[in-house]
Amino acid sequence: MTKLSVNINKIATLRNSRGGNTPNLLKVATDVETFGGEGITIHPRPDERHIRYQDAYDLKPVVSTEYNIEGNPIPKFVELVLAVKPTQVTLVPDAEDAITSDAGWDTVKHKDFLKEVIAEFKTNGIRTSIFVDPVAAMIEGAKETGTDRIELYTESYAAAYTLGNEKAIQPYADCAQLACDIGLGVNAGHDLSLDNIKFFKENIPGLLEVSIGHALISESLYLGLENVVNMYLRKLK
Numbered sequence: 001m002t003k004l005s006v007n008i009n010k011i012a013t014l015r016n017s018r019g020g021n022t023p024n025l026l027k028v029a030t031d032v033e034t035f036g037g038e039g040i041t042i043h044p045r046p047d048e049r050h051i052r053y054q055d056a057y058d059l060k061p062v063v064s065t066e067y068n069i070e071g072n073p074i075p076k077f078v079e080l081v082l083a084v085k086p087t088q089v090t091l092v093p094d095a096e097d098a099i100t101s102d103a104g105w106d107t108v109k110h111k112d113f114l115k116e117v118i119a120e121f122k123t124n125g126i127r128t129s130i131f132v133d134p135v136a137a138m139i140e141g142a143k144e145t146g147t148d149r150i151e152l153y154t155e156s157y158a159a160a161y162t163l164g165n166e167k168a169i170q171p172y173a174d175c176a177q178l179a180c181d182i183g184l185g186v187n188a189g190h191d192l193s194l195d196n197i198k199f200f201k202e203n204i205p206g207l208l209e210v211s212i213g214h215a216l217i218s219e220s221l222y223l224g225l226e227n228v229v230n231m232y233l234r235k236l237k
């Protein structure tokens with residue numbers, strides 16, 4: 001069973017573009033859960049371009065499924081996560097000015113740092129996951145940090161799959177199996193979509209959770225467009 005956690009960053013992007021509260025992030029989170037979503041993911045970035053730090057607090061009493069907060073564990077982020085106490089924290093090594101997450105952790109180079117922050121989160125009852133590329137040494141390094149899970153960074157799979165290259169799944173399948181063998185839970189995310197999710201799921205052993213945002217929100221807009229245009233037309237008759 002693979003859980004779907006819906007990343008609602010893009011809803012906050014839309015809300016922030018007008019300065020008001022439309023769309024309402026908290027309502028979207030509860031509606032996603034009502035529609036069957038099994039988790040809510042947010043990725044507050046230091047510039048608060050989409051999710052604001054305050055949103056992370058406001059969502060806490062509202063999310064009744066699994067609450068996953070992603071981000072680079074800079075002091076401000078660590079403080080936020082320890083205060084909010086989500087179900088899971090996913091550590092991502094993204095630069096402040098990155099447009100989006102663009103790499104997994106070097107779990108060998110950053111082992112001591114990761115060990116320290118992971119221990120702090122786990123002591124506070126928060127499950128941990130770390131974002132990694134599908135490279136065996138990084139999975140083995142992740143195990144050394146004490147993390148509960150890894151999140152496989154799926155951008156390269158998604159890009160290759162679009163071009164018809166199904167072989168791009170192999171390093172993901174191998175690393176997921178390795179993670180299962182050494183006792184790490186397996187999550188995955190980034191650029192997963194209605195086009196590529198089925199093949200991914202079918203080929204990845206032990207896939208516990210996927211977090212999907214950019215494509216899911218874009219697809220929702222597109223799949224709802226015809227309905228909404230027609231609703232306006234009916235009102236204008």
Ligand SMILES: CC(=O)[C@@H](O)[C@H](O)COP(=O)(O)O
Pocket residue numbers: 007009010042043045070092099100101131189190191213
């Ligand atoms: C960790 C990850 O893969 C990202 O997909 C991220 O959570 C998305 O962040 P943005 O919405 O800021 O691109």
Ligand SMILES: NCC(=O)COP(=O)(O)O
Pocket residue numbers: 007041070151188189190191192211212213214215216
């Ligand atoms: N962890 C990945 C995530 O939350 C969503 O990534 P994306 O679907 O917006 O690329």
